Amino acid sequence: MDLQISLFLLFFLFTAGHSLSCYTCTSQTCTQKIQCPYGLTNCFSAEFNVYVAPFTVRGCAPSVCSSGSINLGIGRGSSLCCNTDLCNDQKPPDPSTNALNGKKCYSCDGNTCSNTVSCSGSEDRCITATATIGVQPQVLKGCVSKSLCDATKLIPGVESASCCEGNLCNGVSSVTQSFLFLCCSLLFFILLH
Template sequence: MALQIISVLLFTVFFSKALTLVCYNCLTLVPPGTCKQTANCSSNVGCNSITIYNGSNIGNNNWCANSSSCDNWSITLGRIRRSSLCCTSDLCNKATASDSENGLMCYTCNDIHCSNTQTQKCKGEENQCITTTVNVNNIISKGCASQNFCKNSTLWRNALLSSIVGNSILPNNVLLNNSQFQQLSMSSVSCCGANLCNNAPSMAQEAVLLLVPVLSSFLSI
């Protein structure tokens, strides 16, 4: 009987260890690939690596993430890029998303209402051009995003809004405290998969274009 109890205990110990996932765990930003701290995670999670690039500096967060929210995605808005890699083997979350250009080009904004745009080259899995509008001052942002980011609305709030605020797209006279930031929401998010497809003309621009042939006919009289 005692031998059976010992056998059950040993099986339980070894089985629970087999179900435990070991992930790198650095909750503050560190240079990519330098996280040394680890954590034992439960069986229903994945190892997550979040990479943040602000145009001059790049950093990583590494942690255990719930499997329902752990996903691979990437988004670039101007000079700000955020990407996530999720994996399910021990210490797999040291890698970062691909930084290689993939051939897609999208428009990005130079001001909060996107009246002035420029093009940017998309990287890695960013196979969609994205356009977003925030409910504060109707702030518009454009850039590159991965398809699964566009389809997963639960990612929009923290990743997208943090990118917008971090990209200094908010005007200087708009200062947000934590409570106000939590109230931010996306009025709209749209994605498309062709080169420079996220530059739909404004109503004013469309009106001007419609008037061109009319004005030409008058000038030709």
């Protein structure tokens, strides 16, 4: 009986007492380690290149952590998720080395959202998002991996996001087509009456 209790306690301590260790930082050199709080079961590593200045973030993440890449025209980013101790010691894959996949999406440059960007690698969706950057909300458009599109609800500052699958599907053409269809329907109705 004592052996059974001892084995139960030993098993309990090994399963309940171990938390994941991850590197944490917001710079290029990441050497600080942390024990992840309860509920954070993954490590992540993300790198963003906006206007040529790279920015790295590493830390603990929830179970819905996603790996993938995003291309907004004005900047690119990628993320890598893993679930073993200190597994986020490496940079995520560089999305600029991926081959173009033939998909194109609209992107914004601050003044207009009529620019286009070529998607690469796993970027199989177009995204339109509204995010608060500083104090002002901005519209962001570009290419994104499905896995990152599904996780946009978890990104701080993102107020809304939608993804679509067709070429240039995140542009204003769908609104123009709907308006054109409405006008044609109205004209047809007037001509028949």
